[in-house]
Amino acid sequence: MTSIFDYVLFHFQRLYHLPSPLELGYGPDSPGRVQIRATTSTFFERQQPKPVQTVWKDWQGAQIPLFFDEATDAPWFTQNGQGQVEVQYDLIASAFYLLSGWQEFYGQERDQFGRFPYRASQQARHRFITKPLVNYYLQILREAVELAYGQEVQPRLWQGKPFATCLTHDVDYCQSAWKVAGIPALKKGNLSLFLQLALQKAKGKDAWFNLPQVAQELQRLPAEATFFFLPESAPFEGHPNADYEVTSPPLQQQIKELTAAGHEIGLHGSHGTGSNRRQLQTELGKLPTPVKGNRFHYLRFDPQKSPALLEELGLAYDSSLGFPEHFGFRNSYCHPFRLFHFKERRMTSVWELPLNLMDITLHHPNYLQLTPAEVMPVLTPMLEEIMRFHGVFTLLWHNENFSPYGLEGGLQMFRDITAFVQSKGTAFLSMHAAVAGTEKN
Ligand SMILES: [Zn+2]
Known part of the structure; x- marks a missing residue:
């Protein structure tokens, strides 16, 4: 106890x-x-x-x-x-x-x-x-x-640097830009955009099949990042899971290339897995490489069940604890911490890398509605707190928001945020490296 x-x-x-x-x-x-x-x-x-x-x-x-x-x-x-x-x-x-x-x-x-x-x-x-x-x-x-x-x-510092940044990318969509972005464009009367996306898709390269572009942005920094792949493609209670099969050859090839470039692969547990151990275990088994960490799709962390379940499956870390509605510190802490098991009144072995900011939190009908120009002034005080306490900044940027057919101005916002932390001397670390750095202290 x-x-x-x-x-x-x-x-x-x-x-x-x-x-x-x-x-x-x-x-x-x-x-x-x-x-x-x-x-x-x-x-x-x-x-x-x-x-x-x-x-x-x-x-x-x-x-x-x-x-x-x-x-x-x-x-x-x-x-x-x-x-x-x-x-x-x-x-x-x-x-x-x-x-x-x-x-x-x-x-x-x-x-x-x-x-x-x-x-x-x-x-x-x-x-x-x-x-x-x-x-x-x-x-x-x-x-x-x-x-x-x-x-x-x-x-304690991060490989001699004053604070760390974990760049993370949940891969939900990579072959349906023509549908998810194209069909609403068509409904608004933008036939040429729809045709452009449909043509790209017909050529076998959807606009969101863009992981090499994400890797290129990371290479510019340079940064080693963490990509969370979603091994379930069937919708759950009417809500979408992946638009791809993680076991298909094109995805296997993408994962291989990301790994070769030094990036980490993690599990993106599908809808419902936050309280379903068997399903989460099945999904772990579908990934081509053993992984250390997880983030739940839609950040569906179940406070009652997820800590014990992550521990039972031997995962070293989770990174689901951020509020989708607001950026900041859900557990009021800017460092990795160990999840607590309330029923047994003890600390679990699982590290939480709290999520500070998800891209769509910035601009979404249910969340905030910031213009691209408002983003950096609004985020700077939070980033300054992380710097002040030598903490870790965890950012989630979905791959579709690197393309022109996702969050408006998404690529520029990603560049602005990463340029800011870089100018402050951050260490870009994969999630497992940030956990390892905390663990040895
Ligand atoms: Zn997701």
Whole structure:
């Protein structure tokens, strides 16, 4: 059984080069050189999704909510006559609450795809979706450690670079631009576009059969990326899965070429697999190479079932935890973290690489409606948070949005975002490399 303290401490140790041994005490029964006050709340013994109160406290100009403390004027931490540093607020409880995804497991709200909706989240209610609060809590703890030990504590970096970027591409469509983009064009009276796409398709090369173009964009950076392939082509309850067969020769050839160029292949679990172990296992078996990670199609992560199921199948990581409705930090953390198994009250072996931004979130009738010119100014504050905490930025850009027949201005937006992080000195890493970098810390 993992205590909430062990879970948070595990992640704290992955972020910083901490003194060893680290004498960190939590609650009255375990004294340490740094002593963290523990809440008297019985919240974690019950099954309520939301804490009853929220207090706000200033940290270097930022307003930080705390969920298990009373409002007081006490400073964040104080040092006593023996040099011991006392943290006056329960940073551990607030960090655990957000990082573990407690509100999703115990909350009843789900959308039509069984997903926990953004509007039901604390992040929406208190407007902190673009603030990685768990990183703030751990930063405060780091400063308490620095004071107690009289030494600076350095953050861990990414192959010497200040932050990492994981570029990822879910491959849903690669042979139906003529239909998915062409037929709506025809209905709007754009016959020439329809004919152009249909002609391309007839020549055996659909406009979305464009993985070499995606690879070329990556080569320009250069970046090693992760491509998630969807091994199910049959629709599920009327919702589309892949428009291709992953076992067909043209797809096998694409996968071979991407692998040869240094890119990683992952599983894109189809509709319903977030709660269906057997189907997810079948899909894993259809991929031509063994894979380490998964992202669910439509981000259909089931908070009740997915963590255990991913662990049972031996997957090293998942990258489905982002809100489709809004970019930012779904678990309020900008680093990889280990999923929590609520029924067994323990940390699983599965890493989550939280998804910060999906292309269609930026412009979609159900999500945001940003113009291409608005995109970078809107995203910059979130990216600055990731840089500030030396975290990982995970981006999902579908292959169809590299073509002129997907998201309007999609290719230019991808170039703008990647040029920005590159200008800030990012390390472009595949997902398994980002996990490996976190794991060894
Ligand atoms: Zn998908």
